[in-house]
Amino acid sequence: MTGSLTRVFAARLAGTSVFDPQGDMVGRVRDVVGLLSPRGPIRVIGLVVEVPGRRRVFVPMTRVTSVDTGQVLTTGLVNMRRFEQRGTETLLLAELLDRTVELADGSGSATVEDLGLELNRARDWRLTKLFVRRGEAAKGLSGRLRRRGETMTIDVDGVAGGVLGLASPDLDQGATNLLAAFEELKAADLAEVIHELTPKRRLEVAAALDDERLADVLEELPEDDQVEILSALAGDRAAHVLEEMQPDDAADLLSELPPEQAERLLALMEPDDADPVRRLLAYDDYTAGGLMTSDPVVLAPDATIAEALAHVRRSELSVPMATAVYVCRPPLETPTGRFLGTAHLQRLLREPPQTPLGQILDTDIDPLSPGETLQGVTRQLAAYNLVSMPVVDEDGHLLGAVTADDVLDHLLPEDWRDTTEEVFSRTPGTEADRD
Missing domain, CATH: 2.30.30.240 (PRC-barrel domain)
Incomplete structure (x- = not known):
């Protein structure tokens, strides 16, 4: 050396x-x-x-x-x-x-x-x-x-x-x-580090993270680790962490807990944060309603393309969620007023910034119903080459959106984060160096 x-x-x-x-x-x-x-x-x-x-x-x-x-x-x-x-x-x-x-x-x-x-x-x-x-x-x-x-x-x-x-x-x-x-690690990479720790050390590290960072990390951990960490937190802190999570991820995590524990945590959350999670928990896991997030980008038809681009530019949005703006009549929080159509990111980039969204809507693709099966959602995304789709109730109100990453999470084996699939570039003696 x-x-x-x-x-x-x-x-x-x-x-x-x-x-x-x-x-x-x-x-x-x-x-x-x-x-x-x-x-x-x-x-x-x-x-x-x-x-x-x-x-x-x-x-x-x-x-x-x-x-x-x-x-x-x-x-x-x-x-x-x-x-x-x-x-x-x-x-x-x-x-x-x-x-x-x-x-x-x-x-x-x-x-x-x-x-x-x-x-x-x-x-x-x-x-x-x-x-x-x-x-x-x-x-x-x-x-x-x-x-x-x-x-x-x-x-x-x-x-x-x-x-x-x-x-x-x-x-x-x-x-x-x-x-x-x-x-400097992204949440997914820090989750990988935490997952490899002993249970005692995992809880110590989780306790030292602030609520927002811990929420981001929990979204990337296997379900067993999520339940272990959340169950070890004091009730108020667990509720605060759930409030920082995406509603669909919070609902997925709560669905893994005993019903009485989940209800206790929901009661500790702020009502504005708990209500969308409760709505998501009402749907079966393997339906569009169970897969969707209740917090997509929603704007009115008179909003301009410039406004839409400002919304999808937000760093906290996932890449799939930033690919589409859902245009609805007020109210604009889910469940919204009548759903009008979708403004896709590529179309937003091709049109003048002051154009109203109502003039560039894609209305050719039927939205999903909340009861649509996982297989049906997968076929729709594949058929139309989309990474997200709106979910609308029978009265035409937007309930949320399903993204391709949520679909993959449910299609892959439950232990996909723990995969030990091996790809080798072998060097003789490498394992012996640990003995």
Whole structure:
């Protein structure tokens, strides 16, 4: 590793680009894998690297040729088998950051804010140093560091119990520094990180997220994780998180809870947020009514194209939802006045900005009824090459819209987020490097 760093702090590796020998980017570092041993320091055996497709793979340190500022260089091919943590392994960022430890000199407790890795003469990476702040880990909502207490860098042996004391699963632990390391991650990618954690650590990280961020992450997690996290939250906080979720996602999550628990949370929500969720819960999961969101973009026929483009430009809109504006008579909140037609994004881009929406409506495609089956919805989307369609009741009122991503969520197997399908670019000896 001539010319590369021989000392590095683990949190600074999070998000670092990983390159192959040809200079092509392989992915980004998401964690560092350490091997626990009661007889010595934690040996760093590899990196968890996120490659395209949100797959997390293991890259052994024996294939890392250089660790430098802003980049990690590797040699040889990368085994694309999905990373699975073994019993003797620890994820340094996910599991050791934010731990409250007792100092070996008896001077009190401290919070681990970073982990110092060092390359020794035998060319092995070891966890040798801890950057700590005196006092317990910051708790509560999040992610903002509370900069109180003296900071210092100590040897791992400076923790009471050494390696075993540091790695004890019973230690108190916040998540402020972990979330800071992954601050740039999109909700779907952070959900992937959280899903891979132990149940205890998953709840600690969820507790440290603010309501809006946690709502975004919950929408991307498997149902079991969603139920586990929501059930662990205090009632008021759980209700606030549900209010931040899209109504259809909140309804899907509540439908997985016992009816009495779901009703209790609905009662704690603001009525304006709870009402659309209640309406969605009235429909079967595998119908247009159960699939739809009750909050599409709805405008009146005299609204201009310029106004419509301003609405679909909002960052919080999903891509499928931003492809169409539904034009209705007032009232414009679902269930609306009479549905008039759809103004598709491509048409909006081709017409003068001051043109009223009523002049460019697509009325050729019949909207869906709330009782339409999943198969029927899928056929309609495919037949007309659409990514969203309106759902209208028998009196012509717009109830919501079904998008292609919601359909896919129901067509794919329930455990599609946990898929272990393997795509290999094999390198002999890669798995042996973890033994």
